[in-house]
Amino acid sequence: MAVLSPAPPRAAAPRPHLRRRGTSWRTALVVLGLGAALLTVWQLWNGSRSEYYASIALSMSHSWPDFFFGALDPAGTVTLDKIPGSYWIPALFVKLFGFSTFAVVLPNALAAVAATLITAVTGRRLGGDATGWLAGAVVATTPILIAVSRSNQPESFFVLGLALTAWAAVRAMQRAQLRWLLLAGVFVAAAFQAYMLEAWAVWPALAAGYLCTRQSWRRRIGHVVCAGLTSAALSVLWIAIVWLIPAGSRPYLGSTLHDNPWEMVFGYNGLGRFGSATADSSVYNSFTPPFSGSPGVFRLFTAQLAGQIGWLIPAALLAVALLVILRSPAWQYALVGGWLITYLVMFSAVAGMHQFYTAALAVPMALSIGTAFGRARSLGVRWPQVLLLAVTAGTAIGIGIAYGGYSVPVATAQAVLALAAVALLVRTPSGRGRFATIGLISAGMLMAPAVWSAVAISHPSATNPVAGGVSDVSIGSGFTGPAFARAAGGAAAGSGRFGMPGGFAAGRFGAGGGQPAPAANGPRPAPNGGRFGGGITGGSDDAALLSYVRAHAGGAEYLVAVFGAQQAATLIVRSDGGSVLPIGGFSGDDPVPTPDAFTAMVGAGDVPYVLVSGRGGGFGGDPSTASTQILTWVQANCIQVTDANVNGLYACAAR
Numbered sequence: 001m002a003v004l005s006p007a008p009p010r011a012a013a014p015r016p017h018l019r020r021r022g023t024s025w026r027t028a029l030v031v032l033g034l035g036a037a038l039l040t041v042w043q044l045w046n047g048s049r050s051e052y053y054a055s056i057a058l059s060m061s062h063s064w065p066d067f068f069f070g071a072l073d074p075a076g077t078v079t080l081d082k083i084p085g086s087y088w089i090p091a092l093f094v095k096l097f098g099f100s101t102f103a104v105v106l107p108n109a110l111a112a113v114a115a116t117l118i119t120a121v122t123g124r125r126l127g128g129d130a131t132g133w134l135a136g137a138v139v140a141t142t143p144i145l146i147a148v149s150r151s152n153q154p155e156s157f158f159v160l161g162l163a164l165t166a167w168a169a170v171r172a173m174q175r176a177q178l179r180w181l182l183l184a185g186v187f188v189a190a191a192f193q194a195y196m197l198e199a200w201a202v203w204p205a206l207a208a209g210y211l212c213t214r215q216s217w218r219r220r221i222g223h224v225v226c227a228g229l230t231s232a233a234l235s236v237l238w239i240a241i242v243w244l245i246p247a248g249s250r251p252y253l254g255s256t257l258h259d260n261p262w263e264m265v266f267g268y269n270g271l272g273r274f275g276s277a278t279a280d281s282s283v284y285n286s287f288t289p290p291f292s293g294s295p296g297v298f299r300l301f302t303a304q305l306a307g308q309i310g311w312l313i314p315a316a317l318l319a320v321a322l323l324v325i326l327r328s329p330a331w332q333y334a335l336v337g338g339w340l341i342t343y344l345v346m347f348s349a350v351a352g353m354h355q356f357y358t359a360a361l362a363v364p365m366a367l368s369i370g371t372a373f374g375r376a377r378s379l380g381v382r383w384p385q386v387l388l389l390a391v392t393a394g395t396a397i398g399i400g401i402a403y404g405g406y407s408v409p410v411a412t413a414q415a416v417l418a419l420a421a422v423a424l425l426v427r428t429p430s431g432r433g434r435f436a437t438i439g440l441i442s443a444g445m446l447m448a449p450a451v452w453s454a455v456a457i458s459h460p461s462a463t464n465p466v467a468g469g470v471s472d473v474s475i476g477s478g479f480t481g482p483a484f485a486r487a488a489g490g491a492a493a494g495s496g497r498f499g500m501p502g503g504f505a506a507g508r509f510g511a512g513g514g515q516p517a518p519a520a521n522g523p524r525p526a527p528n529g530g531r532f533g534g535g536i537t538g539g540s541d542d543a544a545l546l547s548y549v550r551a552h553a554g555g556a557e558y559l560v561a562v563f564g565a566q567q568a569a570t571l572i573v574r575s576d577g578g579s580v581l582p583i584g585g586f587s588g589d590d591p592v593p594t595p596d597a598f599t600a601m602v603g604a605g606d607v608p609y610v611l612v613s614g615r616g617g618g619f620g621g622d623p624s625t626a627s628t629q630i631l632t633w634v635q636a637n638c639i640q641v642t643d644a645n646v647n648g649l650y651a652c653a654a655r
Contacts (some may be wrong), residue, residue: 025124028133029117036116036140039453040109040149048460049101052586053087053152055569056080057104058577060091067091069242069251072565074577075557078585078592081255081287082269083238085193086154099576104152111156112149115163116140119366122167125174126332126367127374130438134445135370139163139362141446143467144308146453148356151465154194155356161191161199162363169206173331176213178223181206185231192235197270198360200235201342203228205364209335239265252592254565254585255285259592275351285587288352291464299348300358306399307406307452307468309358315391315445316340316365319372322384326375336371339364355466373441386422389444393418396448406468411448418444541646546575548644549609557606560649561598563627564588567611581607584627591626598630602652609641610634613648 052072060067062074069076070084080087089107097103120136139145139159149156165187172180184206191199207224242250242261256263267284275288293302300310320337340361347358369388376384393415400411421444424437452468459467549559561581562568568582583598584590593601601607612631622628638650 025129025132028129029120029136032120032133032136032140033113033117035137036113037109039140039146039450039457040112041106043457044105044109044150045102046460047101047105047150048462049104049152050462051573052566052569053080053154053462054099054101054104055572056084056087057090057094057152058099058573060084060087061095061099062577065250071251072254072585073568073572073580073582075579075581076251078252078565078582078590079254081264081586082154083193083196083265085190085238086157086195089157090152099573105150108152108156109149111160112139112145115145115156115160115363118160118163118167119363122163122170123367123370123374125167125170126371128378130377131370131374133370133438134373134442135366137442137446138312138366138369141450141453142309142312142359142362142366143449143452143456144356144465145359145362147308147456147461147465147467148359150456150460151462153354153356153462153465155359158191158195158199159359159362161187161194162202162360165191165202165206166363166367169209169335173209173213173335176215178226181210181223181227182230185227186234188231189234189237193238195360196265198346198357200232201346202339203231204342205335205338208338209331212329212331212334252585252590254590255287255587256590257282257284273350273352288350289354290352292353292355292357295349295351297348300344303403304355304466305358306403307449308355308466309361311395311399311449312365312369312392313344313361314395315388316368318388318391319368322372322388323368323375326372326379326381326384328371328375332371336364336368340368354464356464369445382425385425385441389418389421389441392445400448406448406452410451414444414447417447420444542571542574544644545611545646545649546571546578548641548646548649550575550578553608554605556608557601558608560609560611561607562611563631583630584625588627589622589625593630594626595629595633598626599633607652610638610650610652611646611648612650613646 056070056072059071059074059076063076065071066074066076067088068084070079070082070087072078072080089111090104093103093107116136116139119139120132122132123135124132126132126135145156145159165184168180168184168187171177172184188199188202188206191202207228210224211220213220239261242253247259253259253261253264255268263284268287272284272286273288275286292304293299299305300313302310317340320333320340323333323337343361343364347353347361350357373385373388376382393411396411396414397408400406400408417440421437421441424440456465456467545560553559558579558581559575560571561583562571563583565582565584565586565588568580571580572578581593581601583593585592598607612634623632634650634652638652641649641651
């Protein structure tokens with residue numbers, strides 16, 4: 001008699017509520033993505049761009065060596081002042097789709113959308129659907145992140161790198177596996193290519209979180225050391241390659257004294273950002289943008305930063321405390337809390353910065369608030385949820401009252417929604433992550449910053465992008481000379497006001513906005529740019545110059561030489577990638593080219609024309625700088641052109 005084999009067990013059909021939950025989550029991701037895209041991409045084609053960074057994307061698109069080094073000019077004379085990681089994708093967009101404002105800004109907007117979605121997915125792993133939704137919503141409505149992602153400033157790709165780091169780190173700590181910690185270290189290295197040392201500030205939190213996982217101390221320490229060394233090695237890979245290439249075979253490294261990539265990253269972009277306390281002018285340049293007030297404990301709550309990022313700091317700190325109180329796994333509050341506090345201390349201590357530097361806080365703040373809220377909801381504890389709602393709504397109203405640029409009625413409406421959310425919390429079973437409830441709670445927490453973010457659509461600024469009703473930001477006193485030149489010089493020529501009061505415009509300044517006028521016996525800006533960069537005067541003057549030099553330069557390597565990268569950038573963009581020699585690099589005082597190298601280039605017929613009007617960057621007449629010596633030589637040895645309808649143009653070689 002045949003024995004029948006038992007039929008294989010049938011796979012259990014997915015339960016309806018699980019299907020609904022998955023569908024709801026996918027719908028939530030679509031809503032988050034579309035919302036973030038609306039805030040970052042809408043009207044981007046009419047947006048503002050920094051001509052300096054736009055010229056870099058255009059120049060990098062011309063050749064693979066320029067792409068790798070981050071060349072400022074198509075001839076590959078000098079690089080930008082940082083590792084070019086944030087510009088590789090925009091340069092590829094320009095290469096594929098042609099140069100336009102949309103092409104150089106869209107990659108940054110898409111990076112912000114991606115950061116929103118990745119943070120949401122990470123939050124869901126930490127605490128479920130509610131955590132994921134709220135974490136993604138926080139990133140999508142962080143005002144300063146939305147503002148900077150609508151420009152071509154190098155920030156959005158850094159935030160994306162941080163979001164990817166968090167995603168891999170959470171998996172590493174949930175599974176206690178080296179491979180995921182290694183991947184987190186790889187993403188830190190990728191973020192390093194975008195913003196250098198700021199990326200390494202994540203590592204204390206990564207290490208603390210992983211050391212809280214359940215495995216032997218030997219394995220934990222060994223894994224952290226292995227991943228840390230791998231991350232460090234990958235981080236400095238670009239630096240090491242550039243350092244090994246002979247100086248004569250690559251562009252000069254911008255904003256360095258000694259054409260050294262280690263100096264550029266760890267000096268100028270590292271210790272140099274902390275001002276006189278760490279600056280060593282004989283070893284490296286320093287740079288402290290004057291847009292965010294003075295260092296201090298309450299810096300992130302000033303008029304410049306409160307509505308940009310500071311609005312969520314109280315709730316984020318409260319959330320970290322709630323994670324401890326609610327007995328979350330130790331690695332969770334070690335990771336998000338350590339990350340948050342490290343970045344808060346760093347931004348409070350750095351000497352000077354743009355407001356958009358603080359966009360990096362969006363990821364740890366989002367994960368801390370989302371995780372605390374999700375933890376409380378899953379435990380059925382309502383008071384932490386109510387407290388988070390109260391703090392966020394109260395902070396929004398406080399900022400609206402304290403700083404007139406932010407709408408008090410909008411903040412008041414958020415408070416009303418927060419009260420409605422509290423009433424709904426009392427009636428809704430806590431364990432059910434119904435998105436109607438979560439949506440109302442999100443509105444009660446985020447309505448005001450969402451509106452502040454939306455305002456950035458109609459207030460574009462490429463030099464100092466900010467959100468809300470504070471598009472004009474006082475820079476405060478005490479910032480003059482090259483430091484202000486570097487901060488202000490990136491405005492698109494002809495853009496007039498670029499986010500600062502007191503009559504600031506490309507190439508000139510007034511006494512308003514906390515910036516004192518120069519003393520009667522002190523240095524004064526040169527005509528058409530002086531120490532503050534920008535274009536010549538924009539429009540027809542640039543067109544007349546380019547038309548003339550193109551007609552008379554012949555086959556010279558450079559159409560024209562100018563002083564400072566800001567002016568060169570304007571001409572490079574308006575000539576669609578024409579070769580312009582930026583004497584002095586970004587600051588105007590880089591030793592590139594040297595006087596001897598410049599005279600040799602003139603003798604070889606490579607530089608037929610030099611424009612001395614509209615001297616940009618930090619050029620201010622210091623006789624010890626290469627730029628000043630070159631200017632003196634040009635005025636003594638070249639012939640001023642009188643038939644070009646351009647002031648200050650000199651012919652330095654036979655036509």
